[in-house]
Structure formats: C-alpha cells, structure tokens
Amino acid sequence: MTRRPLFLLSIALTLPLAAKELPPRPSVADVVKAAPDSAWRPLDPQNTLYLEIPAGRVVIELAPVFAPNHAANIRALVRDGYFDGLAILRAQDNYVVQWGDPDEDKPRALKTAKAALPGEFTIPLRNDTAFTRLPDRDGYAPQVGHSNGFPSARDPKTGQAWLAHCYGMVGVGRDTGADSGNGGALYAVIGQAPRQLDRNITVVGRVVDGMPLLSVLPRGPGPMGFYDRAEQRVPVASVKLAADVPEVQRARWEVMRTDSASFKAVAEAQRNRGGPWTKVAAGHVDLCNVPIPVRQRSAE
Amino acid sequence: MTRRPLFLLSIALTLPLAAKELPPRPSVADVVKAAPDSAWRPLDPQNTLYLEIPAGRVVIELAPVFAPNHAANIRALVRDGYFDGLAILRAQDNYVVQWGDPDEDKPRALKTAKAALPGEFTIPLRNDTAFTRLPDRDGYAPQVGHSNGFPSARDPKTGQAWLAHCYGMVGVGRDTGADSGNGGALYAVIGQAPRQLDRNITVVGRVVDGMPLLSVLPRGPGPMGFYDRAEQRVPVASVKLAADVPEVQRARWEVMRTDSASFKAVAEAQRNRGGPWTKVAAGHVDLCNVPIPVRQRSAE
Known part of the structure; x- marks a missing residue:
C-alpha cells in the first residue's frame, strides 16, 4: 500500500531504517518472473x-x-x-x-444438454x-x-x-x-x-x-x-x-503448475513477505490468498 | 446461489427432499430483523x-x-x-x-494537520x-x-x-x-x-x-x-x-453492537446455516465472513 510508486522511492531514501527491518525476500512478482517454462501449462x-x-x-x-x-x-x-x-x-x-x-416465463429450450444433473x-x-x-x-x-x-x-x-x-x-x-x-x-x-x-x-x-x-x-x-x-x-x-x-482467435493463457517449485515459492512469498516495506511477515497464507499466476504464451 | 428467487420457489415444491436434510435455522437476515433496538448503536x-x-x-x-x-x-x-x-x-x-x-509535483499544502505520524x-x-x-x-x-x-x-x-x-x-x-x-x-x-x-x-x-x-x-x-x-x-x-x-443532512446509520446476543446469533447463522437450501453446514466462520449489520435509524 503506497501513495504512489514514484513518491515511494523519493521518500524511501530519506527515512531512517526501522530498528528491526525484515531482510528483503523475493516477491510474488519476482518468483513469477523467474519461473522456468516447465512451471507453466x-x-x-x-x-x-x-x-x-x-x-x-x-x-x-x-x-x-x-x-x-x-x-x-x-x-x-x-x-x-x-x-x-x-x-x-x-x-x-x-x-x-x-x-x-x-x-x-419462456425459458430457452434445451437441445442436447440435460435440464438437471x-x-x-x-x-x-x-x-x-x-x-x-x-x-x-x-x-x-x-x-x-x-x-x-x-x-x-x-x-x-x-x-x-x-x-x-x-x-x-x-x-x-x-x-x-x-x-x-x-x-x-x-x-x-x-x-x-x-x-x-x-x-x-x-x-x-x-x-x-x-x-x-x-x-x-x-x-x-x-x-x-x-x-x-x-x-x-x-x-x-x-x-x-x-x-x-x-x-x-484463442487466448494464449498459461497457468502456473500448482505442483511446481515455483508455485511453492509463490505461496511462500505471500506467506512470509520480506522488507523493507513489510515490517511483520504474516507467517501464514490463507488458501484464497495464494495467487494462482497466469501468463500469456508468447507467439511462436 | 439461486437462478432467480421466483424460480427457486416454483422448483422447491416439486423436488423430493434430500435424504438427510438440515433442519431450517434462522438466517442472518432473520436475526437482523429480530434484533431489538438495544442491539444497535x-x-x-x-x-x-x-x-x-x-x-x-x-x-x-x-x-x-x-x-x-x-x-x-x-x-x-x-x-x-x-x-x-x-x-x-x-x-x-x-x-x-x-x-x-x-x-x-505540487502536493497540497497542509494547514493544521501533520505531514507524517x-x-x-x-x-x-x-x-x-x-x-x-x-x-x-x-x-x-x-x-x-x-x-x-x-x-x-x-x-x-x-x-x-x-x-x-x-x-x-x-x-x-x-x-x-x-x-x-x-x-x-x-x-x-x-x-x-x-x-x-x-x-x-x-x-x-x-x-x-x-x-x-x-x-x-x-x-x-x-x-x-x-x-x-x-x-x-x-x-x-x-x-x-x-x-x-x-x-x-447526516446519514442515520446504526451498527449492530458486536457484544450483543444478536451479533453472536449473526455469526452463528453464518457458521451453521440451516436447510433446506444448505446441505452441509460449514461449522466454522472466518473472521472476514461475519457480516457486521447496519441499519438506517428511522426518523423520529
């Protein structure tokens, strides 16, 4: 949560470091960027x-x-x-x-599909x-x-x-x-x-x-x-x-394999964020707070 | 999750009851409606x-x-x-x-407020x-x-x-x-x-x-x-x-007192929903899934 990305940088240089600063760690974006092609399907x-x-x-x-x-x-x-x-x-x-x-009143008629399952x-x-x-x-x-x-x-x-x-x-x-x-x-x-x-x-x-x-x-x-x-x-x-x-005309989306080492690292990046912005790492990530990354496959 | 409220009623009458149907219980809306004035601030x-x-x-x-x-x-x-x-x-x-x-570039000047806290x-x-x-x-x-x-x-x-x-x-x-x-x-x-x-x-x-x-x-x-x-x-x-x-010109909102019996019942209504729509009660409610009800105070 920052005011503005640019403002963030200018202020960051002028403020003293907090007493117990968290060491930097790879962010979710960092992990996604570094994920090998084998981590995607x-x-x-x-x-x-x-x-x-x-x-x-x-x-x-x-x-x-x-x-x-x-x-x-x-x-x-x-x-x-x-x-x-x-x-x-x-x-x-x-x-x-x-x-x-x-x-x-006049629901659309079904053809080959079932009305209830x-x-x-x-x-x-x-x-x-x-x-x-x-x-x-x-x-x-x-x-x-x-x-x-x-x-x-x-x-x-x-x-x-x-x-x-x-x-x-x-x-x-x-x-x-x-x-x-x-x-x-x-x-x-x-x-x-x-x-x-x-x-x-x-x-x-x-x-x-x-x-x-x-x-x-x-x-x-x-x-x-x-x-x-x-x-x-x-x-x-x-x-x-x-x-x-x-x-x-198809979308070229790929999803990160959720059994990959990269995905494990994504969850960890969300669970234990590093500094300097984050002051306290959560030490936990809720199932629905784990991002499931997608990317556009580049044209061959 | 229903298709449409009316459709819900018409279908409900024609379907057989599930084997183990949950007994009906008050919904969050029922609890809010029944909450006494003393449950609001x-x-x-x-x-x-x-x-x-x-x-x-x-x-x-x-x-x-x-x-x-x-x-x-x-x-x-x-x-x-x-x-x-x-x-x-x-x-x-x-x-x-x-x-x-x-x-x-030209941030708004402050008067009596502090620039950082x-x-x-x-x-x-x-x-x-x-x-x-x-x-x-x-x-x-x-x-x-x-x-x-x-x-x-x-x-x-x-x-x-x-x-x-x-x-x-x-x-x-x-x-x-x-x-x-x-x-x-x-x-x-x-x-x-x-x-x-x-x-x-x-x-x-x-x-x-x-x-x-x-x-x-x-x-x-x-x-x-x-x-x-x-x-x-x-x-x-x-x-x-x-x-x-x-x-x-003021809004007339009141918030349910979170130390009231009504609020406890709201959380329970979300935690353990009754039938017939719900088939399995969660038995749990996440902090951020507990609604904090508000209401408009009626004009005196």
Whole structure:
C-alpha cells in the first residue's frame, strides 16, 4: 500500500531504517518472473470457455476432475448455443456475478444438454490425484491446497475432496434441490471467499482472465443483487469452447503448475513477505490468498 | 446461489427432499430483523466521515481506539478541507481502492494537520476493552473477534491487538517507512481480505455504507491499479466529518453492537446455516465472513 510508486522511492531514501527491518525476500512478482517454462501449462481448449460480454472476453478454465458431468453438460450447452444472447442477471456486492436465462416465463429450450444433473459437490478423494497440500491451517477443512490450478480442500475422514469458493471461482447456480442445477446458470465469486458454500454447490472452474470485467459491474438493486429491470442486464454475446474457436482467435493463457517449485515459492512469498516495506511477515497464507499466476504464451 | 428467487420457489415444491436434510435455522437476515433496538448503536458524528464522490456518499466509521493519532489527524485534514477536490487514484482488482492527492509535483499544502505520524499498526491489548472473541480459529492470529464494530485480532503473548484487513476496512497508505503515513492517502479493501497487511498498516476504520460505489470503479491500468491518466481518476468532491454537517443532512446509520446476543446469533447463522437450501453446514466462520449489520435509524 503506497501513495504512489514514484513518491515511494523519493521518500524511501530519506527515512531512517526501522530498528528491526525484515531482510528483503523475493516477491510474488519476482518468483513469477523467474519461473522456468516447465512451471507453466497451457489451457486445454476442451476445458476452456470464452464468455463474451460487451466489455470483452472472460476466460474460464473448467475443472472436469471435480465436476465431470457438469463440465460435459456445459460443453453441450455451449455447442448448442444455449448461452448466446442470454445475460448477466445478478451482481451482488462482495459475493457473486451470475449469468443465465433472464426469461422465467419462456425459458430457452434445451437441445442436447440435460435440464438437471446430480450435484457434484464433492468427489472421492482418490480421484483428486493432483493435490498439492499447503502447510497452512484452514478453518473450513482439515486440508487445503491446489489441484492442478484450482484451490481445493479435502477431508481424509470422509474421503471427500472439493473445490474451494475463492475469488474468481465459478459455480453452478441451483435451486433448493441438490440435483436442480445443469450449468445453464453460472456465477463467479467477486468478493471475500464465501467458503460456507463449499460442498453445497457444484464448482466447475475458475476465471483465468477477465475478472475485472465482471467485478466492476453495477450491483443489482433487487434481492440478492438481481437486476430488476431488463435494461440493467449485461448481454452475453456468446459462450464458446476454445476448441471450437479458430486457433488464431484463442487466448494464449498459461497457468502456473500448482505442483511446481515455483508455485511453492509463490505461496511462500505471500506467506512470509520480506522488507523493507513489510515490517511483520504474516507467517501464514490463507488458501484464497495464494495467487494462482497466469501468463500469456508468447507467439511462436 | 439461486437462478432467480421466483424460480427457486416454483422448483422447491416439486423436488423430493434430500435424504438427510438440515433442519431450517434462522438466517442472518432473520436475526437482523429480530434484533431489538438495544442491539444497535448510532455512529458517533465525531468519528464518522462522509466521502462524497460523483456516485454518492461513502460513510466511514473511524476507529479511534486503534488509531487515535491518525483519527485526530484525519479530522484535522478534513476540517482543513484537505481532501476536497482530490481524487480516487487507484483501483486494483481484488485488493483496494485508494484516494488522495494526485499531484506529486505540487502536493497540497497542509494547514493544521501533520505531514507524517508514527504508525499505529497495533495497540496494547489492554486498550482494546470492547473485544468479543469468536470461537473460530484463524490462521493469521491466535485470537480474532470484534471490537465495537470492527473485526480485530490479538496475540496475548505479545500483548498486542490490531484491526483486521477485511472487506470494507479503511487503511492509511504509506511509503516504506513505518512512520510515513498521515491519513491523507486512504484506501478501502474491495476483495479477498489481504490479512498479510495486518500489523503493517494503520487501519483507521470501516466503510459502513457505500461500498458498492467504490467496488465497481474501473480498475486502473497502471502498476498496482493506479490510473495512468488524469481523466481516469474519480473526483472527490469532499470529505466531511458528520459532526460538521447539519443534522438533517447526516446519514442515520446504526451498527449492530458486536457484544450483543444478536451479533453472536449473526455469526452463528453464518457458521451453521440451516436447510433446506444448505446441505452441509460449514461449522466454522472466518473472521472476514461475519457480516457486521447496519441499519438506517428511522426518523423520529
């Protein structure tokens, strides 16, 4: 937190050092910059969605390991053109932005996709083969960490693993029934992690790029942040699967491998910041405070 | 997370009950609605700021117990008209919105306020007489809870107490030196709680009303979310102390007393949600996930 970057430098030279200054340590940015190519993986075009809204493209990575049936149904919805011409319906401050079908009276017809699916709130722990545990303790789960780029949690006692509701995670809106969602209504978390939703919702993925296009949307005046007039809604031009988009039009995002030494160093850089700006290192990092770095792959 | 409130009701009647349904319990909204008048306290006009921007008024409650010198200096800045005509300079996604003096070359002159103050990052634990502890464990501090309406933490071993960087908390921007801030550059948290800043920054208060006016501001394209062109900045018409505003123009906000039985019930309603929508109660609530309710006092 500085007033301005330039001002920071000019003042820093004139102030005496604090009595017990922390030694400098690599920042998250330093670690990301130094990460070798082997620490990055490309997005799989079969698991990458492009949500196109007037402000631009939001890139979402699906997590088929945690929600195989919903990922498949969302692919079917996308290929049927289900989302094209729908809208962002809801923006609730410090909570979620949600998109889907605004028309209650004449809901959009389905083609090949299912109307409802059994919830995929947790999976058997043994199915989550890519888990890298954080050493940090968590209030909501016995173990937390990352599974191939997604923040996740697990409970060895129940044998369950699940994705955690951190900033930017994408979930499946549902009604009261656990089996009432189908992926046609999706939301992204835009505030403090609502971890109380963990194991109550099918989490299907994460926004890899474009969160600021969603997080700045005007909050809806209706209950739960729903827009109460049609003209407040934000049109969804289309949702496409990257695999269905010509290669030159695809986003070139890569995600840092969460089982890499670089990612471990990212978490440590956030957990124990060095000086001189930081005076006290936290000695802890919350699951949802670990950045999951992405980068643009350079053109070949 | 529902598609739409009405749709929720229509579906709920047609779906079979889940095998092990949670019994219904009062929601946070139920608890707030039922809270007696004695569970609420008015804002003190001497500790209430009105930040006026084009979109409206942001109401900030100062926390003089935790930052007595900064609260006094901010009052001096406000009464000197320091902020009037300044600007919001920075909006960094999932982090902070910051306001202050945009002019590095000719910084605004101070009148009665000080140019720099010793940081008030922690206070002696014994000065925090209003602490109500949460039973929930926290990764960043041995004890967490609320001190007269503010999320706070403490460490009995070091004898320190401090305010926690939750959504909506307001802190004092500073340069590298711990003693380089004066309250003329302030920020509000607009994303996942950056608790690693705890004990590194003077936290002076909390936004009681108007967060959505700040959280939707376009993110700045410059480093750390600073706006890089003057026209991107959001003008600050004025910052006033409520005590200096005619009573009819004052906001009538009241904050739920965090030592009340109602507030304890709010935390419990968030910690252990009842059915039928919720299928699994979290059994835990993170400090920054406990809502601190406010209400408008009815006109007498």
